[in-house]
Amino acid sequence: MPSPNASSAAEDLADVERVLAGEPAAFEGIVRRWQGPLVNMAWRYCRDRARAEEMAQEAFVRAWRNLAQWRRESSFSTWLFAVAANVFRNELKRIPAVSLPLDEIVEPASPASQSAEFELRSRHESVRRAVLALPMPYREPVLLFYFHEMDVGAAARTMGLPEGTVKARLSRARDLLRKRFPRLSEEYIAMESAASN
């Protein structure tokens, strides 16, 4: 998901310097460039659109307050995502996302009345919701790994953890999800081919 590319790094730096020089309006460029990634990142944490926007807004305000703390060693986006992850984590500690305990999430059956495509979507959504039911130490690596388009290094930098720790937690999270959805692998292949026809 993180989309603004290398050319935006120079724009980020210029905007940050203008803000630090006393021009708050320059922060708008940062918001415009990064609103999409931050709202989508927040969405993965809570799966509630309205709340995702509130959380992303809070992350921008926190970034604004702490802008002077960004040391240019890492890219602005790396720093921004780390600030945002911290905000989202704390926000979810305060008011957890609505999710069932992992043990209570059942693998959907395949009623004949449902179309293959609908059934497939329903299963995808169940798996994504199951991620929210994982304990936080396993949930966050999964959320950030896929948010960063399966880049372990980027996920690790956002969490401020070593890559090895993130890999280990991802592996454990996958084990938990596999146990919860044992039938998915076989049926999935058939449904995917049916949906594509």
Next chain:
Amino acid sequence: MTDERLDRILASEETLIPSSGFTATVMDRIREEAAAPPPIPFPWKRVLPGVVVAGAGLVWGAVELTRLAMAAAHDSQSVTLPVWSSAMPSMESLGWVALALAVSATSWFVTRRFGGESGLL
């Protein structure tokens, strides 16, 4: 479920488009923050002498207590007086209590005065 399948499900997340007023809402908050007066710095210059005096008092108290405890332990080996009789208030200990009360009252008075000046009280 294979990792590959799991990857495909979790990576194929729908993309949300932020609502149209999102940037404006964030910038309103930023402008509010920018317009707010800076937080009042903690008055270290005023507090520091008090902290130093209190720290010194604590250290002195700890040293005195240790010294008294050691003396009491030494006395208890030679004299077998009941414990309560050594704990009876003497004129000396009453003096210490009076001094402690005076220090507390002074500290309260000074705090009130500084607080009143800064408009906190």
